[in-house]
Amino acid sequence: MQAGARRGPQEPGAGRHRLPGRRSIAGEAVNVVAQRAGTPPLSRVLVSGTIPPLADPYYRRPETGAALSSGVSPGQTVVLTHGEETPAAPAAQGGTGKTQLAAEFAHALRSAQAVAVLVWVTATSREAVLTGFAQAASAVGAAEPDAGAEAAADRFAAWLAHTARPWALIVDDLGDLGDLEGLWPVPGSSVSSGGNGSGPDPGTGRVVITTRLPPDAFSTASHADAASLRIVPVSGFSRREALSYLDSRLNDYPDQRIEALDLGKDLDGLPLGLAQAAAVMTVKGLGCREYRALLAERRGHMSGVRAEGVSAEILATWSLAAECAHELAPAGLAWPTLALAAMLEPHGIPGGVLTSPAACGYIAGRPGAATLADQAMVRAAIANLARAGLISIDSASQVRTVRMHPSVRAAVRAWLPAADLPHVVHAAADALVQAWPETGGAELDQALRDCVAALRRAGGGPDTLWQPEAHPLLFRSGASLEAGGLAGRAIAYWQSMVTASTGRLGPGHASTAAAKDKLGAAYESAGRSGEAITAFAGVLADSERDRGPGHPDTITARARLAHAYASAGRPAEAVAIYERAAADAGRQLGAGHAVTLSARASLADAYQAAGRGEDALSAYRLLVADAERFLGPGHPATLAARAGLAALHLDGGRPGDAIEAYRRVLADTETRYGRDHLDVIAARADLASALRRSGKLKDAIAAYERVLADRERIQGPEHPDTITARANLAFAYRGADMLREAIPVYEHTLADRERVQGPDHADTRTARSNLAAAYQQAGRLGDAIEAYQRVLADSERMLGPGDPETLAARCSLAAACYADGRLMEVITMLRHALADSERYLGPDHPMTATLRENLDNATST
Structure with missing residues (x-):
């Protein structure tokens, strides 16, 4: 019943597959990347994911830097692994600078515009990989934004293998090869850049992977082409690089660098340790000789501390850095800030988490009573941690703002007293809940889920977030899985939550009931309707x-069960349950209660789905009247009810009533929000669509022109909604046989789609197909055939020969060739399409039947 911002009607596809006939058939430039000779820089780089910033100052490594900027050739995968293990540099510790080298590579590609698409995926888990790939798939148009993450990730992997656009993918900190199972990136293209299948083009993609896995894990695996895979071990700085690095950092006084070479040797050239040492010396004005003495003393003092995978050298440099930060004003806040950050994801904590009221209250020692002054002090404490080399801050990113090396995190956790752990865990959990927005986007949700996973691993036992009962974070994290299209993982998560809540709190506890309800919703989202009905019936x-x-909870549970039946295509059963839910809600909660109105709207939709059109119409009329009486004409629920009634009129063949209702929705929406609100523009687009469907094309065109003008003015000419509005106007022109006006608008739309969304985006293919149809309608068959050929080539390259979109594209091309009198080509195309359809969709699929009929008509002509 909520009326949110809508995008309005989407541009239609070409939509004609029958042949005519007798039966009607982030960062700054850091380096220059070598490009292939003759390849000009690309005009823009589409970036997906958050590229970490380079260290400030950043030191380029002439001897140990892996030469990624010039050494990763198109068609090649480079894996950065840990170099030779030493006591100071165990492989599990990391700290040799692999991520920074990958970041330098990414920033250089972006600065030189050497690729069209640049993707950074933080590979902390299979879930994180799926989310990163799905986000990239949406960005390049390989999958719709609302596609499930698993399906979208598959689409992106296929896109990498088939696109002719130059791209680069960085997979950072891959901890398990299984996280890339079925998604292993193929840096070469399986088709030529012309898209005609004439041969492979190995020069499309570059892949860089950073990992602490041993090189043998890659050399013995079967997931990658050995010819394109190069393992590059990354050790610490060489002695010359370490000396040069310290020389560049230490310039307060001439003697500050005395024994710099020895300090580099003490720390085995580890960039992590040297960065912390240089930071402390800079802040405190120490020289290398003085720092070496402190380091030796601290190593002895820390000899009894053990942190898994962390060397004694890093334990000592971390300790000195923490002590330094703790002494900076506001004194005493560095340690609780460090402890809180160490509970969360080292690859990036969203900025709002550490400055939330819960975090500030914990850090300042005033839980539940933090002030703005406390927040200012916390920001200063975070900056002090960065000054001391313990964290890095990316002020340009709200998603992964604060980063802490995993070795620093491990050291902090090892030092934290066990008695303090529950307090910091709960403070971190409260902070995550407060910082988690309802609609933050897939990338932010994943960063927050990464923080939850890190927190649960650090929690000192599985019960910490269940004391005294289930922490709200457990439910917020699970809800984000379903919102992110991770259906399989959402089901597994809620199954585990039901088990955990039943065991810890009992089967009748409210948290157990909530977890069961969430499990039912996850089943329903995944299309597992039988299990969803069973789960909701149990709730x-x-x-x-x-x-x-x-009870209101019982009424809500009944409505959810009804919705599950409706989703399962069982409208009669849904109607009976909705009728009971609406009656109970009206009796217990009142006719004007939001739950009652929502149940009645759902009942009206169920009537329509069950073929009971008159009941649906009556239900919607009563709903609109009651919503106006109880909530007012401009309330979002009233507007939504009136829009539902309008759609019912339109679908029921009552265009006059539909148009009148849509005009009322537009007027009430404009009164509530003002003429420039996006909901007003969307309401006008709905009215335009109704006018067009009713045959009132002159009025429809005027409305569409107004929608386009408003979107250009408010959202800008390159916003996807604006481009869609332009496509809708072109479609209306074409419907009115105003082809002279329609074709330039279609051409403009296609140019916008290619420039803004890229040539491989699904919307771009739709725009080209619509333009081809307009050319064909105008009798420009040569232009139509050329455009359809491009649509077919792109569809086959991106989706494969058996995808329904590819088959439809081949059929549209055949129709244009038929109109041009090229019958033999038509027969060849249809035989090809029919064979593909039978192979991929089956002999009984509707598309197969259509193609078979078209071929029969063509051969009998």
């Missing part, structure tokens, strides 16, 4: 038993 039975049939 309803529990609620009736524990709370009674008239």
Whole structure:
């Protein structure tokens, strides 16, 4: 019943597959990347994911830097692994600078515009890989934004293998090869850049992977082409590089660098240790000789501390850095800030988490009573940690703002007293809940889920977030899985939550009921309707038993069960349950309650789905009247109800009533929000669509022109909604047989799609197909055939020969060739399409039947 911002009608596809016939058939430039001779820089680089910033100052490594900027050739995968293990540099510790080298490579590609698409994926888990790939798939148009993450990730992997656009993918900190199972990036293209399948083009993609896995894990695996895979071990700085690095950092006084070479040797050239040492010396004005003495003393003092995978050298440099930060004003806040950050994800904590009220209250020692002054002090404490080399801050990113090396995190956790752990864990959990927005986007949600996973691993036992009952973070994290299209993982998560809550809190606890409800919703989202109905029926039975049939929770549970039946295509059963839910809600909560109105709207939709059009119409009319009476004409629920009634009129063949209702929605929406609100523009687009469908093309065109002008003025000419509005106007022109006006608008739309969304985006293919159809309608068959050929080539390259979109594209091309009298080519195309359809979709698929009929008509002509 909520009326959110809508995008309005989407541009239609070409939509004609039958042949005519007798039966009707982030960062700054750091280096110059070598490009292939004759390849000009690309005009823009599409970036997906958050590229970490380079260290400030950043030191380029002439001897140990892996030469990625010039050494990763198109068609090649480079894996940066840990160099030779030493006591100061165990492989599990890392700290040799692999991520920074990958970041330098990414920033250089972006600065030189040497690729069209640049993707950074932080590979902390399989879930993180799926989310990163899905986000990239949406960005390049390989999958729709609302596609499930698993399916979208598959689409992106296929896009990498087939696109002719130059791209680069960086997979950072891959901890398990299984996280890339089925998604291993193929840096070469399986088709030529012309898209005609004439041969492979190995020069499309570059892949860089950083990992602490041993090189043998890659050399013995079967997931990659050995010819394109290069393992590059990364050790610490060489002695000359370490000396040069310290020389560049230490310039307060001439003697500050005395024994710099020895300090580099003490720390085995580890960039992590040297950065912390240089930071402390800079802040405190120490020289290398003085620092070496402190380092030796601190190593002895820390000899009894053990942190898994962290060397004694890093334990000592971390300790000195923490002590330094703790002494900086505001004194005493560095340690609790460090402890809180160490509970979270080292690859990036969203900025809002550490400055949330819960975090500030914990750090300042005033839980539940933090002030703005406390927040200012916390920001200063975070800056002090960065000054001391303990964290890095990316002020340009709200998603992964604060980073802490995993070795620093491990050292902090090892030093934290066990008695303090529950307090910092709960403070971190509260901070995550407060910082987690309802609609933050897939990348932010993943960063926050990474923080949750890190927190649960650090929690000192599985019960910490279940004391005294389930922490809200457990539910917020699970909800984000479903919102992110991670259906399989959402189901597994809620199954584990049901088990955990039942065991810890009991089967009748509210948290257990909530987890069962979430499990049902996850089943429904995944299309597992039978299991969803079973789960919701169980929730309803529990609620009736524990709370009674008239309790609001019971009414809600009944409505959810009805929705599951409706989603399963069982409208008659849905109607019966919705009728009970609406009656109970009206009796217990009142006719104007939001739950009652929502149940009645769902009941009206269920009537329509069950073929009970008159009941649906009556239900919507009563709903609109009651919503206006109780909430007012401009309330979002009233506007949504009136829009539902308008759609019902339109689908029921009552265009006059539909148009009148849409005009009322537009007027009420404009009164509530003002003429420039996006909901007003969307309401006008709905009216335009109704006018067009009713045959009132002159009025529809005027409305579409107004929608386009408003979107250009408010959202800008390159916003996707603006481009869609332009496509809708072109479609209306074409419907009115105003082809002279339609074709330039279609051409403009295609140019916008290619420039803004890229040539491989699904919307770009749709735009080209629409333009081809307009050319064909105008009798420009040569232009139509050329455009359809490009659509077919792109569809086949991106989606494969058996995808319904590819088959439809081949059929559209055949129709244009048929109109041009090229019958033999038509027959060849249709035989090809029919064979593909039978192979991929099956002999009984509707598309196969259509193609078979088209071929019969063509051969009998």
